[in-house]
Amino acid sequence: MTPRDVPERNSSPWSDLDRPPLDARALRRGLVREGGLWREVEVVRRTGSTNSDLAARAADGRAAEGAVLVAEEQDAARGRLDRRWTAPARSGLFFSVLLTPAEVPVARWGWLPLLTGVAVATGLSRAAGVDTALKWPNDLLVTVGGEERKAGGILAERAGAAGVVIGVGVNVTLRADELPVPHAGSLALAGAVTTDRDPLLRAMLRSLEDWYGRWREAGGDPGPCRLQETYTAGCATLGRHVRAELPGGRDLTGEAVAVDGDGRLVLATEDGVREPVGAGDIVHLRPA
Missing domain, CATH: 2.30.30.100 (SH3 type barrels.)
Structure with missing residues (x-):
């Protein structure tokens, strides 16, 4: 058997029964609707970075506002300050969305990562039953054993002149022996009532659609749409x-x-x- 013939470790999506794959068709049925923000939802088994992939698609016209790209595994994921991180396949939710808030002054686009943080925290609190907090500007915190831990992060990047790609990474079923650093955490370790990634992803995207819509209607002003107030209330x-x-x-x-x-x-x-x-x-x- 040549090296090329050797099966990749954990290559089967069912290699870990506690981490089943996402059903892209079911997600599309639940999220894509007439008049809604989300236009397409794609799930790929593995990629380097969903942010890089979606930004490239936006640059050559293959993606429009409302595109959602989800990866079961990323091997070149980037956080803020170009930090690199990896996680076991299907152990979390790793996705990017493309937004083009043309009616909002560019000077107010800096609120998008904070808005996404509020949306993610709100959605997960409802769906997973876990108390969450936000570390400025864009880390999601949970409590594990009485200790504050980082369970997720957000990265916003410009995609051409008219758009922003926002990437979200959340540790869902990451176990204690899989933590990349001691101060990391996951929803499972924080006592989530569910670690089923399908309803968790839907909750985050629906919450993001709601907050983004309110922010756009307010012309990006964080006051009238209560974004500044809500972020402040949840900021640790x-x-x-x-x-x-x-x-x-x-x-x-x-x-x-x-x-x-x-x-x-x-x-x-x-x-x-x-x-x-x-x-x-x-x-x-x-x-x-």
Whole structure:
């Protein structure tokens, strides 16, 4: 038998019966409707990055707003700051969506990853029965054994002049011995009432459709659609002493006191200055 003939490890979608594959046709029947946001839902067995794939399709006209691309496994997934991560096949929900909010000023598009965070947290809280929180700007937190753990993340990237591709990764059935780092978590470890990925994915996408629609109707203003209020209420970063690791190697330490109208995290420093942070890595320095 040549190396090419050797079956790939866990190549069968039924190799782990606790992690059955998604049914793309059932998802399309449940999510794609006349007048709705979602136009197509595709599930692929494996890819490098759903964000990269969907951005490429948008660039050459093969994808329009409302396209959803789901991967059972990613081997070149990217997070913020170009961090790389992998997870066992079918252990989570890894998907990207294409949005083209033409009626919203580009200056307000920075709210899209925060909006997605609110939508994901809301959908999962309802469907999985797990208390969730958001770490600014786009990490999903759950509690495992009394400890705050990261169970998901969001990455928004421009797709040409008119669109944004938003990628979501959520650990669903990741077991303790599969955690990539000690501070990672999953819905299963947090005591989810269900780890069936089909209803979880539907809940997140329906919640995202709802929040995106309200935000668009408000012209991207996070006030009237209650996005700023809701994000603030669910943000675990606020009220914490944090260190912001900023682009260019500069650090800023202070108390996170607000999320402003542009979606920036406002830090109150020891000098009594309130400084907004629009990009950077946030480290929680003490428990809430």
